[in-house]
Amino acid sequence: MDLPRPPSSRLDGKRALVTGASSGIGLGAAVALADAGAHVVCAARGAERLDEAVAAMAAEGHSVEAMVLDVADLPAMEAGLAGRPPFDVVVNSAGMGRHSPALETTAEDFDAVMAVNLRAAYFLSARAAEGMIAAGIRGSIVHVSSQMGHVGGIDRAVYCASKHALEGMVKSMAIEWGPHGIRINTLCPTFIRTPLAEVTLQNPERRAWIEDMIKLGRVGEIEDVMGGVLYLASDASSLVTGTALMIDGGWTAH
Template sequence: MTLPKTPSFRLDGKRALVAGASSGIGEGCAVALAEAGAHVTLAARREEPLNALARTMRAAGFDADILPLDVADIAATDAKVSAHGPFDVLVNSAGLARHSPALDTTPEDYDAVTDLNVKGAYFLTRTVARGLIEARKPGSLINISSQMAHVGGIDRAVYCATKHAVEGFTKSMAIEWGKRGIRVNTICPTFIRTPLTAQTFENPERVAWIEEKIKMGRVGEVTDIMGAVAYLASDAAALVTGASLLIDGGWTAD
């Protein structure tokens, strides 16, 4: 009798691009991929936080370099990523939220959030995929979406709209590129404790709403995302594409 063998979760020899890597979920994803053996390129608008993270990662024995870019600048991002690719793994954690009641949404806020969360994510994913296709390589492309891609939220009409859109183009891209060995998935976290969510956790009404919805009885931590991104990037997820991996403590189970 021959026992089945678990596919490898390792990423040795792989090159990974992590956009939005300068803090929070993006930083956690970068570390997770590096721990699994990938060479990680850290990308974000702010160069100094990237340099600081790269130095810390290299001191820990990981392979990391930086690529300053603004995902919302489509042309510049395409040029930089194309010049530095191809990348075997993409994690797009660059995102923006400007919460307000729907009646108070301004066109400026709508455009800013949509330009980064949808347009930027779409074209970054396309650019990395094009590099893989030209190199005739398989790959794993992961967009950090949200539980709000599957439900609605208070004061979050624009944000929810953008994350629902990410789910849509992810499924379509997965269909188009599946036979090329390119997998496209999303990770959908609940509220994760990061510097960007600090303001939400300072609002007692929002905290009460969050605690009511999360069935596990606690908010998320960056470490809750790290195992998921390593899994989706690896051969252990070789048949997973067009999927949404919900890490929401049961929020969407209702």
């Protein structure tokens, strides 16, 4: 009897780009891909923190390099991609949240969130897929979305709007690029303990609400997301596209 063999999660010989890679989920994604054998280009706006992250990864023996990049600056982003070989894997972890009651949302905050969470994600996907198609790469694009792309949240009307839109964008791109062998998916975490989440987690009322909604009873850690990134990036998910991987501790099952 010929037994089936599990697909490999290794990424040896692959080139990966991770945006928002200087801290938090983005840094976790970069480490996960590098640990699986990929050469990882870590991109972020702040050069100092980015260089620290890349140096720490290199010290662990990872194949890694830094790319200072503001994804919201579309000409700079497109020029940066055009000046490099195409990527096999792109993980977009760059994101922004400016939370407030909907009645207090300013047009400036709305535009800033949409520029990063949706506009940049759209054109990063398009340019990455363009390079993959030209090179005949059957690649994987992963966007770090959120559970808030599937539910609503307190003071998060703009953020939720951006993430719901991202989910729809990914479904449409999956249909368009599937014939080229390009997969595109979202990773949807719950509240993960990162510097950006600390403001919310320091609020006792919000912390209690969060822990009640997460049915596994705890806030997420960076390590909880890393396996999902590797799954969506690798051949382990070779028949998965246009969908969302929920890493939410049961929040959206509520």
